[in-house]
Amino acid sequence: MQQSRDILFRTLADPTRRAIFERLCRDGDLTVGVLTAGAGVSQPAVSKHLGVLKRAGLVRDHQEGRQTRYSAQIEALAPLIDWTKEMNGFWQSRFDDLEDLLNRMDQ
Amino acid sequence: MQQSRDILFRTLADPTRRAIFERLCRDGDLTVGVLTAGAGVSQPAVSKHLGVLKRAGLVRDHQEGRQTRYSAQIEALAPLIDWTKEMNGFWQSRFDDLEDLLNRMDQ
DNA sequence: TTAATTCATAGCCCTCTAGTTATGAGTTGT
DNA sequence: ACAACTCATAACTAGAGGGCTATGAATTAA
Numbered sequence: 590m591q592q593s594r595d596i597l598f599r600t601l602a603d604p605t606r607r608a609i610f611e612r613l614c615r616d617g618d619l620t621v622g623v624l625t626a627g628a629g630v631s632q633p634a635v636s637k638h639l640g641v642l643k644r645a646g647l648v649r650d651h652q653e654g655r656q657t658r659y660s661a662q663i664e665a666l667a668p669l670i671d672w673t674k675e676m677n678g679f680w681q682s683r684f685d686d687l688e689d690l691l692n693r694m695d696q
Numbered sequence: 697m698q699q700s701r702d703i704l705f706r707t708l709a710d711p712t713r714r715a716i717f718e719r720l721c722r723d724g725d726l727t728v729g730v731l732t733a734g735a736g737v738s739q740p741a742v743s744k745h746l747g748v749l750k751r752a753g754l755v756r757d758h759q760e761g762r763q764t765r766y767s768a769q770i771e772a773l774a775p776l777i778d779w780t781k782e783m784n785g786f787w788q789s790r791f792d793d794l795e796d797l798l799n800r801m802d803q
Numbered sequence: 804t805t806a807a808t809t810c811a812t813a814g815c816c817c818t819c820t821a822g823t824t825a826t827g828a829g830t831t832g833t
Numbered sequence: 834a835c836a837a838c839t840c841a842t843a844a845c846t847a848g849a850g851g852g853c854t855a856t857g858a859a860t861t862a863a
Contacts, residue, residue: 595711598705598708598709598714599709601705601709602705602706602708602709603820603821604702605821605822606821607705610783611783611786614783614786614787615786615790616790617790620839620840621839621840621841622838622839622840625840630821630822630823631822631823631824632839632840632841633822633823633824633825633840633841633842633843634821634822634823635840636840636841636842637820637821637822637841637842638821640841652829654829654830654831654839655829655830655831655838655839655840656830656838656839656840657839657840657841661783661787663783663784663787666780666783666784669776669780670777670780673773673776673777673780676717676718676721676768676770676773677770677773679718679721679722680721680768680770683722683723683724710850710851712851712852713851727809727810728809728810728811729808729809729810732810737851737852737853738852738853738854739809739810739811740810740811740812740813740852740853740854740855741851741852741853742810743810743811743812744811744812744850744851744852745851746811747811759859761809761859761860761861762808762809762810762859762860762861763808763809763810763860764809764810764811
């Protein structure tokens with residue numbers, strides 16, 4: 590849980606990798622060759638990034654002849670959204686506590 | 697913009713640093729000493745993390761005698777939320793395009 | 804004034820990772 | 834069968850960054 594959250598943050602921290610994921614969100618189902626063309630790094634580098642993304646659950650792959658097509662798994666972003674909500678919750682709850690205190694002081 | 701998004705992701709990627717930010721979201725306004733006590737790393741390490749968080753706009757500091765109090769700036773998470781929305785948007789838009797195509801095929 | 808406290812900075816080390824080239828495994832076309 | 838292609842893996846390098854200790858600057862207490 591915390592582990593997967595960690596992996597997610599670390600995986601998305603690299604700009605090249607994040608760009609690949611963004612591209613897959615936009616354009617759907619792409620081969621390694623197509624992704625390499627627009628990535629600005631070598632094909633092995635792209636493959637490595639895709640491996641990391643896959644282990645984080647952010648992409649899926651399936652073979653199609655001699656090429657591999659990758660697609661984004663948007664649901665894998667859920668822990669990220671949960672985390673921001675949690676932080677907002679902490680924040681809000683502290684605000685509520687303050688309000689409670691002020692109310693009690695009114696009495 | 698893209699730059700600040702990058703900085704935000706990289707800043708939140710480190711677990712120790714993220715834990716410090718989480719703590720500040722929960723507990724509000726804390727000194728470096730208090731943060732160090734629960735951080736599991738040395739005080740200089742904590743100070744360095746706080747510096748990184750500050751440059752990312754995620755925390756604010758103000759002097760209070762010889763100690764420095766830090767507090768979370770929850771609004772700084774906005775680019776993160778925007779990004780996830782953007783990814784979801786791409787995803788949804790592709791889904792809509794597919795729907796459009798299917799509708800046109802119906803005619 | 805002197806001593807103690809609180810934090811930031813400097814300097815160093817060590818690990819982790821993103822990049823590269825080289826190559827191999829699997830697939831398609833001739 | 835052989836050549837061309839698509840991608841993954843191996844091996845290596847360089848740089849970034851997170852950790853530490855040591856120390857200095859500023860404030861408070863004795």
